[in-house]
Amino acid sequence: MRTVIVRLVEPEQSGGQLRGLLEEVGGEAVPFVGADALMELLRAAAGLTRSTT
DSSP: OOOOOEEEEEEEEETTEEEEEEEETTSOEEEEESHHHHHHHHHHHHTOOOOOO
């Protein structure tokens, strides 16, 4: 696991879904739609993978 600094860019909630851009400091902003997509981006930025067991 590693420490990362991220920021939400232009977050909004529309139609009950969270959407916006997630930017890792020093990286490109990546669009997301939905809380699950946001969590997946955060896990990827931190170097974590979801266990399938």
